[in-house]
Amino acid sequence: MTTSTATAVRTGRAAARATGLNKVYGEGETRVVALDDVTVAFAQGEFTAIMGPSGSGKSTLMHCMAGLDTVSSGSSTIGDTELVGLKDKQLTQLRRDHIGFIFQAFNLLPTLTALENITLPMDIAGRKADKAWLDRVVDTVGLSGRLSHRPSQLSGGQQQRVACARALAGKPDIIFADEPTGNLDSRSGAEILAFLRNSVRE
Ligand SMILES: Nc1ncnc2c1ncn2[C@@H]1O[C@H](COP(=O)(O)OP(=O)(O)O)[C@@H](O)[C@H]1O
Ligand SMILES: [Mg+2]
Structure with a gap:
């Protein structure tokens, strides 16, 4: 999955935001770039659908943004909280409470x-x-x-x-x-x- 930064990013407070998100699975011949520099924001109070063919990275994006999976690089926030770098316990609490x-x-x-x-x-x-x-x-x-x-x-x-x-x-x-x-x-x-x-x- 890739995104165009210009269309995807809104200004202001977002419920969740990904910036320059990369997710690579595997190495060598089995290397898969599931997220390639994805930048996207989801506003509060909005209902958003993510559409794309099978294998395009929809699940990976959601898992990374919800703290169910780790990212390879980039930033992912829920409200004002940055997920990248959180310790397991903090991540568990964030998932549980937010x-x-x-x-x-x-x-x-x-x-x-x-x-x-x-x-x-x-x-x-x-x-x-x-x-x-x-x-x-x-x-x-x-x-x-x-x-x-x-x-x-x-x-x-x-x-x-x-x-x-x-x-x-x-x-x-x-x-x-x-x-x-x-x-x-x-x-x-x-x-x-x-x-x-x-x-x-x-
Ligand atoms: N755990 C994994 N290990 C290796 N590759 C994976 C893994 N999960 C997903 N992928 C690969 O990442 C890409 C995106 O998968 P996914 O996010 O499940 O797509 P979608 O939800 O849009 O169908 C696919 O090419 C898939 O094969
Ligand atoms: Mg999926």
């Missing part, structure tokens, strides 16, 4: 109920959920009657709604979603996208 991530494969824990999956990040952190906020999130994703179900007892669309609720529960500053509708039928997919768009609006 970033939500939704994966194509839901990534729910099969032995936990829907509610336990939603509150897991907070439970691990020893933080109490904001009850009113949690109720609202659960209500908005339409899971009120399914909270004691395990993932295997839920449809794909419902599982992804659990993942959305989990990402929102901690009131993150930004949510990255990597092909969140890729495993869903078109109707469930449209619901998830509408829900995410509304979350940004509200």
Whole structure:
């Protein structure tokens, strides 16, 4: 993935910003430049889609910007915090308190109920959920009657709604979603996208 600096960078405070980001996998014959000098900013309160062919670096960009993967060079910030150079513990805290991530494969824990999956990040952190906020999130994703179900007892669309609720529960500053509708039928997919768009609006 490459970007033109002139069109991609906005001025002002961004929810997330990458500057001159490079990510190289492997060495020698297996060397792959997944990100080649990518500069991009995502404004607060906006819903942005990243489009491109398979293998163009979309997942790599999101993983690097969300602190799930390290960059080869360049800068990546969430709000005012520079990710590059953070120690593991600081990075964990930043991810936990400020970033939500939704994966194509839901990534729910099969032995936990829907509610336990939603509150897991907070439970691990020893933080109490904001009850009113949690109720609202659960209500908005339409899971009120399914909270004691395990993932295997839920449809794909419902599982992804659990993942959305989990990402929102901690009131993150930004949510990255990597092909969140890729495993869903078109109707469930449209619901998830509408829900995410509304979350940004509200
Ligand atoms: N862990 C990895 N090791 C080596 N190459 C990788 C790895 N992850 C991704 N790549 C390569 O980086 C490029 C971008 O991949 P990716 O970010 O997954 O693209 P997209 O999400 O747009 O399909 C691809 O050529 C892919 O093969
Ligand atoms: Mg991808």
